[in-house]
Amino acid sequence: MVTTIALIDYGAGNVRSASRALARSAELIELDAKILMTADPEDILGADRIVLPGVGHYADCMAGLQSRPGVIDALTEAVRHNGRPFLGICVGMQLLASLGLEDGETDGLGWIPGVVDRLEPWDSELAIPHMGWNEIFPRSHAVLADLGDNPHVYFTHSYAMSCEDENHIAATFDYGGSFVAAVMRDNMFGTQFHPEKSQKTGQKILSNFLKWNP
Amino acid sequence: MLKTRIIPCLDVKDGRTVKGVNFVDLRDAGDPVALAKAYDEQGADELCFLDITASHEGRASMLDVIERTADQCFMPVTVGGGVRSPDDMVTLLAAGADKCAINTAAVTDPDLVRACARKVGSQAVVIAIDARREGDGWGVYTHGGRKSSGRNAVEFAKLVAELGAGEILLTSMDRDGTKSGFDIALTKAITDAVSIPVIASGGAGGVDDFAPAILEGGANAVLAASIFHFGEATIAQARSALNDAGAPVRPLP
Numbered sequence: 001m002v003t004t005i006a007l008i009d010y011g012a013g014n015v016r017s018a019s020r021a022l023a024r025s026a027e028l029i030e031l032d033a034k035i036l037m038t039a040d041p042e043d044i045l046g047a048d049r050i051v052l053p054g055v056g057h058y059a060d061c062m063a064g065l066q067s068r069p070g071v072i073d074a075l076t077e078a079v080r081h082n083g084r085p086f087l088g089i090c091v092g093m094q095l096l097a098s099l100g101l102e103d104g105e106t107d108g109l110g111w112i113p114g115v116v117d118r119l120e121p122w123d124s125e126l127a128i129p130h131m132g133w134n135e136i137f138p139r140s141h142a143v144l145a146d147l148g149d150n151p152h153v154y155f156t157h158s159y160a161m162s163c164e165d166e167n168h169i170a171a172t173f174d175y176g177g178s179f180v181a182a183v184m185r186d187n188m189f190g191t192q193f194h195p196e197k198s199q200k201t202g203q204k205i206l207s208n209f210l211k212w213n214p
Numbered sequence: 215m216l217k218t219r220i221i222p223c224l225d226v227k228d229g230r231t232v233k234g235v236n237f238v239d240l241r242d243a244g245d246p247v248a249l250a251k252a253y254d255e256q257g258a259d260e261l262c263f264l265d266i267t268a269s270h271e272g273r274a275s276m277l278d279v280i281e282r283t284a285d286q287c288f289m290p291v292t293v294g295g296g297v298r299s300p301d302d303m304v305t306l307l308a309a310g311a312d313k314c315a316i317n318t319a320a321v322t323d324p325d326l327v328r329a330c331a332r333k334v335g336s337q338a339v340v341i342a343i344d345a346r347r348e349g350d351g352w353g354v355y356t357h358g359g360r361k362s363s364g365r366n367a368v369e370f371a372k373l374v375a376e377l378g379a380g381e382i383l384l385t386s387m388d389r390d391g392t393k394s395g396f397d398i399a400l401t402k403a404i405t406d407a408v409s410i411p412v413i414a415s416g417g418a419g420g421v422d423d424f425a426p427a428i429l430e431g432g433a434n435a436v437l438a439a440s441i442f443h444f445g446e447a448t449i450a451q452a453r454s455a456l457n458d459a460g461a462p463v464r465p466l467p
Contacts, residue, residue, distance in 0.1 A: 016308065024288070056334060057332075057335060128409055133216065152465065154290055156312070158337070175216065197288060
């Protein structure tokens with residue numbers, strides 16, 4: 001049985017990196033995976049799993065998604081109605097929020113109530129962007145299972161999501177305060193960090209996602 | 215908290231590493247992809263490729279190097295050298311780079327920093343500042359450190375940070391190649407002036423040189439080339455030295 005993964009290609013960067021990392025993660029668990037880099041609603045509706053990457057500006061990413069005809073409708077159908085396992089990465093995760101505040105207000109998909117606002121550590125000495133390897137503190141979730149002690153992953157961002165419902169926080173990181181590192185809700189999962197750039201820990205997270213049956 | 219990053223840097227010309235590289239158990243030390251993979255396995259936190267090619271053909275082979283690296287190494291990669299426009303950045307990022315470093319072009323036209331940040335996001339825009347002591351301060355140099363730009367390094371760092379740079383790769387041209395340690399005063403002057411992350415570079419002669427750049431200089435990352443390539447130090451030794459000195463690195467899984 002081939003598992004089809006729709007990796008949404010909407011002009012918001014690093015689709016190839018995500019594709020390679022997913023392919024490697026599938027190999028690690030001996031999963032026969034077919035990865036489609038696509039913005040075709042048919043592909044999205046037919047996929048077993050969906051990954052939404054994203055780097056850059058919130059508003060640009062949202063506009064990119066909106067400019068691909070039928071993509072948001074297909075994502076809504078597949079993820080919200082058909083319950084397909086979904087992974088959002090970085091801005092792809094942030095788009096799940098209701099609102100983004102990067103350079104003005106932009107409505108997000110609103111699937112996980114929350115706001116994406118500038119990361120403001122209490123210690124003004126801390127550099128922004130939050131860039132590099134930081135430890136995450138996961139809650140119990142299949143996608144973050146078995147990461148070993150003190151898992152570290154690669155972050156690069158200046159904005160962070162806050163969740164209206166604490167139960168949607170899957171992991172946090174510390175950077176002059178506690179911030180959201182990952183979100184979860186039903187069949188949706190999102191990471192602020194880049195699993196596709198987080199070496200072995202990232203591979204494990206992607207493998208977990210590919211095995212996850214919400 | 216964020217951990218100190220150790221970044222090996224490879225100079226690449228026409229798709230091959232240029233500085234002599236003396237690496238244990240490597241069949242082809244001239245292949246940047248093989249080196250990248252070795253550093254990945256050693257636990258490097260990031261990689262930096264500096265493309266010193268002049269020709270178009272060489273540029274194409276750099277893209278091939280980036281693609282092949284990204285196929286095998288699932289870690290952040292910065293590429294510098296010859297980046298002159300937002301479209302150059304888009305091309306490099308599409309090939310698999312995560313960040314692009316601009317040097318000369320940003321000095322000539324600082325507005326380019328804004329245009330690049332707008333196009334690809336600040337997180338992908340690294341400004342490489344080659345600084346050399348000039349009187350009481352430091353000046354910005356271009357063309358591989360040969361040409362003075364007339365700009366003050368601290369002022370220039372502030373400017374590019376305001377324009378949307380996501381990170382500064384700071385190289386001391388006075389120390390580069392001397393193996394006498396990083397220029398801590400320069401590093402501190404820049405990290406005090408900006409709130410974006412700074413990578414210290416130039417002068418690493420041994421693993422004990424790294425911690426002062428972080429603890430005294432305030433840098434977020436250290437970059438070195440020859441001490442790693444010639445096998446004088448391993449990434450593991452650099453990691454232990456930083457940890458022991460009180461600049462924590464990430465534990466490897």
